[in-house]
Amino acid sequence: MKVTEHIERANGKPLFSVEILPPLKGQDVNCTFKTLDPLVEMKPAFIDVTYHREEFVYKQKENGLLKRHQVRKRPGTVAICAAIQNHYKIDAIPHLICGGFTKEDTEDALIDLNFLDIDNVLVLRGDPIKSEKTFVPEVDGNAYASELIEQVTALNKGVYLDDELQETNKTDFCIGIAGYPEKHFESPNLAMDMFYLKKKVELGADYIVTQMFFDNQKYFDFVKKCREMDINIPIIPGIKPLSTFNQLKTLPQNFYLDLPETLAMEVLKAKDKETVKQIGLEWCINQSKELLEFGVPGLHFYTMSNSINTQKIANAIF
Structure with a gap:
């Protein structure tokens, strides 16, 4: 079922959804099930599965030279989505990114997803890999999320890269995109970020999931700006509890x-x-309750494949 259909059928009742990481290479699907089993009790409407690009690593050769290799530490996004839908009968949403894919690769992935009856994709440009100062697209690949949206919408119309194909099948993907209440870090200002967000909606995006935030006013202002610009698709807030002292530095980085001053000072003390974990949980519970009062279409939790904190928060608010 499409995310937009989940929202419509909920009749105003907020949805609960989560995002997980694929297991590390060398682990199996049971690692994913172990993470999800406690959360499935809360009846999530859908489960996002992230996609991770290859990283370049250097390995020692026998002659003493270093050889450059491409390594993907977390493969299997499409397969994990298929396993989730088969095992739990819950909609799984793969992240679809520009980096690491040619347009042919993307089309093939979308065909696979369509064969697997996966109805939704979350379209992202993706971040630069560690060895890149800025994002570098693949040769013959999509450079921006907007281009990726255009490719998905083309396939939804039955338009494939090979224009000689006849009587092609039309896909019917529901397209999610990311929104940044505090602007994307590469955007020079929020106004330009909002301009490109609207462009993505005009190209065919069906719903927005926001980057995590800890100050609800940022989300409220973001929604207000969207509506003033006639961006009227659902905007689902993405949230995560702060759980360690070190996250005072790593989350902003x-x-x-x-991070709100009040939260940061409580953690410092x-x-x-x-105690840090409890402070983060209480903050996230209060944040979630305020968002529900605002009338959000749902709450999307970034679990980082750690289900315990998300389960505690969901039990407190749903």
């Missing part, structure tokens, strides 16, 4: 967000790890 990695996700380019602000904490005497041990458990």
Whole structure:
């Protein structure tokens, strides 16, 4: 079922959904099931599965030289989505990214997803790999999320890259995109970020999931700006509890967000790890309750494949 259909059928009742990482190479699907089993009890409407690009690593050769290899540490996004839908009968949503894919690769992946009865994709440009200062697209690949949306919508119309194909099958993917209440870190300002967000909606995006945030006012202002620009598709807030002292530094560094002063000061005063975790949980529970009062279409939790905190929060608010 499409995300938009889930929202419509909920009749105003907020949805619960989660995002997980694929297991590391060398692990099996049971690692995913172990993460999801406690969360499935909360009846999530859908489960997102992230996609991770190859990283370049250097390995020692016998002659002492270093050889460059491409390695994907978390393969299997499409297969994990198929396993989730088969095992739990819950809609799984793969992340579809530009980096690491040619347009042919993308089309083939979409064909596979269509064969697997996967109805939704979350379309993202993707981040640069560690060895890149800026994002570098594949040769003959999509350079921007907007181009990726155009390719998905073309397939939804039965338009394939090979224009000689006749009587082609039309796919019917529901397209999700990312929204940034505190703007994308590469955008020079929020106004330009909003301009490109609207372009993605005009190209065919069906719903928005936001980057994580810890200040609800940022989300409220973001929604207001969207509606003023006639961006009227559902905007699902993405949230995550702060759980370690180190995240005071890593979350702003990695996700380019602000942490509220009150939250940061409470964490700084904490005497041990458990206190920090409890502060983060209480903040996220209160944040979630305020978002529900605002009338959000759902709450999307970034679990990082750690289900315990998400389960505690969901039990407290749903």
